[in-house]
Amino acid sequence: MNKFRTILMTGSTGVLGRELVSELLKTTEDKLFLLIRRKKTQTHWARARKQLTATNQDVFLGTRVQVIQGDISLPGLGIHSDDLETLEREVTHLFHAAALTTLNASEEDCLHINTQGTEEALKVAWHLKQKGKLERFFYFSTAYVAGSLQTYCAREDEMAREPAFANFYEASKYQAEKKVRAAMTQGLSATIFRPSIVVGDSTTGEVGEFNVIYPFIKLFAHGILKKLPTRPENSFNIVPIDFVIQASLHIAAQENSIGKAYHLVTQNPPTIGMLVSMSQMEYPGMARMEMVDPASFKKSDLDLIEKAVYEMLEPYLGYLNDHLTFDSSNTIQALEGSGIEFPNTNDAFLKILCQYAVDQGYLVVN
Numbered sequence: 001m002n003k004f005r006t007i008l009m010t011g012s013t014g015v016l017g018r019e020l021v022s023e024l025l026k027t028t029e030d031k032l033f034l035l036i037r038r039k040k041t042q043t044h045w046a047r048a049r050k051q052l053t054a055t056n057q058d059v060f061l062g063t064r065v066q067v068i069q070g071d072i073s074l075p076g077l078g079i080h081s082d083d084l085e086t087l088e089r090e091v092t093h094l095f096h097a098a099a100l101t102t103l104n105a106s107e108e109d110c111l112h113i114n115t116q117g118t119e120e121a122l123k124v125a126w127h128l129k130q131k132g133k134l135e136r137f138f139y140f141s142t143a144y145v146a147g148s149l150q151t152y153c154a155r156e157d158e159m160a161r162e163p164a165f166a167n168f169y170e171a172s173k174y175q176a177e178k179k180v181r182a183a184m185t186q187g188l189s190a191t192i193f194r195p196s197i198v199v200g201d202s203t204t205g206e207v208g209e210f211n212v213i214y215p216f217i218k219l220f221a222h223g224i225l226k227k228l229p230t231r232p233e234n235s236f237n238i239v240p241i242d243f244v245i246q247a248s249l250h251i252a253a254q255e256n257s258i259g260k261a262y263h264l265v266t267q268n269p270p271t272i273g274m275l276v277s278m279s280q281m282e283y284p285g286m287a288r289m290e291m292v293d294p295a296s297f298k299k300s301d302l303d304l305i306e307k308a309v310y311e312m313l314e315p316y317l318g319y320l321n322d323h324l325t326f327d328s329s330n331t332i333q334a335l336e337g338s339g340i341e342f343p344n345t346n347d348a349f350l351k352i353l354c355q356y357a358v359d360q361g362y363l364v365v366n
Ligand SMILES: NC(=O)c1ccc[n+]([C@@H]2O[C@H](COP(=O)([O-])OP(=O)(O)OC[C@H]3O[C@@H](n4cnc5c(N)ncnc54)[C@H](OP(=O)(O)O)[C@@H]3O)[C@@H](O)[C@H]2O)c1
Pocket: 010, 011, 012, 013, 014, 015, 016, 017, 035, 036, 037, 039, 070, 071, 072, 073, 096, 097, 098, 099, 100, 101, 102, 113, 140, 141, 142, 143, 173, 194, 195, 196, 197, 198, 199, 209, 211, 212
């Protein structure tokens, strides 16, 4: 990764974005423009400062890191005209990683932020290509644009015709990726990354935020939800964050990744049975999860509280009844000879993830 780039990044305060920023500052000489929204009383600059201080990288603020205020739900990403002029002069690469990732968010919010937000990011990209220096556009999609409720092998360079989605997040990301693909055919040099469920670091379990799959595990570990309609042999595709960061940055630096999509997934997904046996062996005090055959599972058998919690978690169920497989030919080819290995998500890795959550006080086991 020798070429000097100036990157505009959305979503830099998120789980993936924070790691992308930190890694880019450590391993490249790239200049970064972070598009960050104001939150409550915190300005975009204050938020960036706090984030970079946590990784001892605040020294780069104002030099290699510039912060601009924006909101992807607004026209033109809410970028002020003065900032846009600066971006025109400087930006060569745009990473669009901002999204609403809450799996039980409303259809309206998902479409507004994920689909319309991506459309706005594409408009800014076209503008920066035509008026400025933009060379490449990188988009963080999800492996679940395939629809987590179906059984088939998802391919990287196509999209399912009639995907069965478990939630509005997946549906809105599907529509967003379609827009990115349409822009590719119109000549935008775009590359699409499709991670599965991002979890902690492969060796330490460390993760910036316990989101997506973690709240689900917590409800079982704490005995709030006891029955799960699944089978022990069902797998769930998790991918450590360090692999996603290393692989995406490596692929982003390749000239021939233009116009392609990449599944950033594990090739050996763990099963629910593995998770249950690991937790029983390692954490005997942890509440037990009972697996109920999905064919005979009835919501009406749950007590009132369990039923309410179950309904809240329904959008997640596709991920734990995973019959989807992901062809990763493009990723395999792109990583060949790089030393970046597909992750081994075995039971030892599950233990690392749980132990980190226990050590941080997120999971409480007696
Ligand atoms: N984590 C996963 O398991 C996973 C898996 C597959 C794909 N992905 C994709 O990877 C990307 C990054 O995911 P993540 O896990 O890092 O998400 P995350 O932790 O939920 O972070 C979301 C990011 O988007 C920003 N954002 C949301 N709405 C915004 C708005 N209206 N304007 C400006 N910024 C906004 C957030 O900013 P604030 O800090 O201001 O809220 C935050 O920086 C997303 O596109 C996601 O769909 C994630």
